[in-house]
Amino acid sequence: xxxxxxxxxxxxxxxxxxxxxxxxxxxxxxxxxxxxxxxxxxxxxxxxxxxxxxxxxxxxxxxxxxxxxxxxxxxxxxxxxxxxxxxxxxxxxxxxxxxxxxxxxxxxxxxxxxxxxxxxxxxxxxxxxxxxxxxxxxxxxxxxxxxxxxxxxxxxxxxxxxxxxxxxxxxxxxxxxxxxxxxxxxxxxxxxxxxxxxxxxxxxxxxxxxxxxxxxxxxxxxxxxxxxxxxxxxxxxxxxxxxxxxxxxxxxxxxxxxxxxxxxxxxxxxxxxxxxxxxxxxxxxxxxxx
Amino acid sequence: xxxxxxxxxxxxxxxxxxxxxxxxxxxxxxxxxxxxxxxxxxxxxxxxxxxxxxxxxxxxxxxxxxxxxxxxxxxxxxxxxxxxxxxxxxxxxxxxxxxxxxxxxxxxxxxxxxxxxxxxxxxxxxxxxxxxxxxxxxxxxxxxxxxxxxxxxxxxxxxxxxxxxxxxxxxxxxxxxxxxxxxxxxxxxxxxxxxxxxxxxxxxxxxxxxxxxxxxxxxxxxxxxxxxxxxxxxxxxxxxxxxxxxxxxxxxxxxxxxxxxxxxxxxxxxxxxxxxxxxxxxxxxxxx
Numbered sequence: 001x002x003x004x005x006x007x008x009x010x011x012x013x014x015x016x017x018x019x020x021x022x023x024x025x026x027x028x029x030x031x032x033x034x035x036x037x038x039x040x041x042x043x044x045x046x047x048x049x050x051x052x053x054x055x056x057x058x059x060x061x062x063x064x065x066x067x068x069x070x071x072x073x074x075x076x077x078x079x080x081x082x083x084x085x086x087x088x089x090x091x092x093x094x095x096x097x098x099x100x101x102x103x104x105x106x107x108x109x110x111x112x113x114x115x116x117x118x119x120x121x122x123x124x125x126x127x128x129x130x131x132x133x134x135x136x137x138x139x140x141x142x143x144x145x146x147x148x149x150x151x152x153x154x155x156x157x158x159x160x161x162x163x164x165x166x167x168x169x170x171x172x173x174x175x176x177x178x179x180x181x182x183x184x185x186x187x188x189x190x191x192x193x194x195x196x197x198x199x200x201x202x203x204x205x206x207x208x209x210x211x212x213x214x215x216x217x218x219x220x221x222x223x224x225x226x227x228x229x230x231x232x233x234x235x236x237x238x239x240x241x242x243x244x245x246x247x248x249x250x251x252x253x254x255x256x257x258x259x260x261x262x263x264x265x266x267x268x269x270x271x272x273x274x275x276x277x278x279x280x281x282x283x284x285x286x287x288x289x290x
Numbered sequence: 291x292x293x294x295x296x297x298x299x300x301x302x303x304x305x306x307x308x309x310x311x312x313x314x315x316x317x318x319x320x321x322x323x324x325x326x327x328x329x330x331x332x333x334x335x336x337x338x339x340x341x342x343x344x345x346x347x348x349x350x351x352x353x354x355x356x357x358x359x360x361x362x363x364x365x366x367x368x369x370x371x372x373x374x375x376x377x378x379x380x381x382x383x384x385x386x387x388x389x390x391x392x393x394x395x396x397x398x399x400x401x402x403x404x405x406x407x408x409x410x411x412x413x414x415x416x417x418x419x420x421x422x423x424x425x426x427x428x429x430x431x432x433x434x435x436x437x438x439x440x441x442x443x444x445x446x447x448x449x450x451x452x453x454x455x456x457x458x459x460x461x462x463x464x465x466x467x468x469x470x471x472x473x474x475x476x477x478x479x480x481x482x483x484x485x486x487x488x489x490x491x492x493x494x495x496x497x498x499x500x501x502x503x504x505x506x507x508x509x510x511x512x513x514x515x516x517x518x519x520x521x522x523x524x525x526x527x528x529x530x531x532x533x534x535x536x537x538x539x540x541x542x543x544x545x546x547x548x549x550x551x552x553x554x555x556x557x558x559x560x561x562x563x564x565x566x567x568x569x570x571x572x573x574x575x576x577x578x
Contacts, residue, residue, distance in 0.1 A: 010386075013381060013384060013386065014386070016381060017378075017381055017382070017386070017392050020378055020381075020392075020396065021391075021392050021395035021396060022395075024395055024396050024398070024399060024453070024456070024457075025395045025398065027399070027410055027411065027414055027453070028398060028399070028410070030410075030413075030414060030421055031410045031413070034413060042419055047419065047421060047424040089306045089307050090307065092303050092304075092306075092307075093303060093304045093306075093307045093308075095303070096300045096303040096304050097304070100299075100300040100303075101300075102297070102300040102301065105300075108304065108308065111316075112307070112308070112311055115311055115315045115316070117562075117563065117566070118315060118319055118559065119510065119513070119514050119558060119559065119562060120514070121514055121516065121535045121538060121555065121558060122319070122322060122555045122556070122558055122559045123314075123315060123318035123319055123322055123555075124318075124538070124542070124555070125318075125322060125325060125538075125542050125548050125551055125552050125555060126317070126318035126319075126321035126322050126325065126552075127314060127318045128542075128543075129321075129548075130313065130314070130317070130318065159310060159314070160310060160314040160315075162306065162307075162310055163306070163307045163308075163309075163310035163311045163314070163315075164307075165311070168307060193296075193299055193300075194299070194303075197303075218401060221403070222402075222403035222404070222405075223403075224403065224404065224405050224517045224520075225516060225517065228520075229539075229543060240403050240405045240406075243403075243405050243406065243409065244405050244520075244521055247409055247412070247521065254413050254416070254419070257409055257412075257413065258409070258410070258413060260409075261406045261409045261410060264403070264405075264406055265401075265402045265403065265406045268401045268402070269398070269401065269402075272394070272397075272398070272401050273394070276390065276394060279397075279401070280393070280461055280465075283458060283461045283462065284461065284462065284465050286507075
């Protein structure tokens with residue numbers, strides 16, 4: 001009897017879990033199947049879950065409808081440089097804060113952490129003005145007047161994101177857990193401060209790089225706010241900005257809209273399935289902060 | 291020379307980070323405070339106006355509406371997100387097969403951009419052809435123009451925000467649950483405690499730090515809501531879904547009233563800080 005009750009409980013649990021997962025995934029399934037529907041299916045007034053004819057050419061049509069190649073190129077460049085650059089600068093600083101002693105270290109560290117408290121939207125207006133007046137760029141004179149500075153350039157989307165209080169904090173915590181003897185031994189072998197970072201700390205930073213890399217990739221690829229404010233030229237559009245403009249241009253081509261949405265989300269979805277374990281880890285690493 | 295190299299090396303190593311931090315966070319933070327006290331509007335150099343922007347802001351019905359909407363979105367997303375996240379985590383924490391599949395299904399919406407999520411829901415909520423209205427039609431309920439309806443638009447946006455956030459809460463809660471040592475439950479079983487009792491007297495208290503962390507994180511995120519609103523409703527109909535950040539964007543980058551927009555931005559900072567401080571006060575009190 002007890003065994004049977006347990007079995008019942010288990011089936012009930014599965015039923016509830018399947019129901020919840022379906023409810024969560026249903027919008028995505030509808031998005032995918034809508035992307036595959038033919039145009040005629042939207043005028044018929046009947047709405048089926050599966051497409052009546054599976055039109056895989058919709059993806060090609062959606063991609064040809066506007067300059068997606070440019071938007072993808074922009075997003076790839078910005079994401080790749082930002083992720084690589086921020087990982088390098090954050091681990092380098094994290095190592096310095098964890099292992100070197102220098103005047104003002106703790107004070108600078110705390111000042112950096114306070115930056116975590118400031119929402120990006122609070123500083124966006126002065127940030128925009130600073131971008132516009134970077135001297136000697138975009139037609140600006142040496143005082144930063146006359147041109148557009150870094151607006152409409154990759155620099156505006158990359159440079160501010162290279163620093164990251166959370167990244168430094170996380171790298172520092174990780175390096176603090178390394179045994180001090182490691183440094184002493186390396187010191188005896190004549191290994192300098194920088195050599196220790198490149199030869200010992202950086203090669204052992206796998207978990208930090210995986211977690212921070214994933215968090216940063218997701219944040220930069222999905223960012224909409226900064227490209228919206230810092231760029232106006234079509235040639236500088238990222239995929240998220242492109243997607244929102246696409247929606248306006250093809251407001252009734254629902255199948256193409258859904259196809260574009262899927263294509264823009266696909267890189268991260270694939271990454272998620274390939275590195276699921278690391279994704280979960282990276283989400284957890286963000287809770288170190290609490 | 292060598293000594294100079296050694297004393298300056300650490301500073302050189304942190305320089306890129308610190309420099310970018312100073313130029314793009316610290317300086318803008320000071321600057322936005324200053325701007326909020328001027329009437330700077332791009333065309334003319336700003337003139338000092340004291341607290342005028344703030345008095346204007348507090349008398350502005352649309353701003354007050356935006357604050358109310360943001361608070362509605364905060365409460366409407368934070369509580370369901372955390373409750374559902376905990377519920378799913380508890381269900382997943384029972385040594386079942388296929389954990390990774392269920393976890394992936396629940397988490398998937400969380401890795402999509404808010405723009406992709408908004409486009410998906412624009413279609414789902416489409417007034418004439420969308421699947422949701424079709425379904426309501428099918429079961430005999432009246433359909434609704436969700437995002438153009440003064441009463442329905444903000445709740446709809448809130449549901450979308452919740453759908454996006456549940457996966458994150460679930461993952462954090464799941465790891466919290468896995469961190470609770472088994473012997474606590476075993477001891478309780480020996481004392482004859484049943485499932486619900488164990489949940490109330492062991493699970494909930496042990497999850498307090500996780501709950502606290504999640505509450506702070508989800509709260510801060512929800513106060514920054516912008517992308518979803520921008521695509522789903524643009525703040526309408528008649529400002530019924532506008533949020534604080536939406537008003538900052540509108541005033542700053544569409545009307546170019548950057549001084550006024552700065553005061554709105556400061557209000558966002560103050561509200562976020564206030565809520566965080568209150569959270570910490572309660573959080574640390576309960577820990578002690």
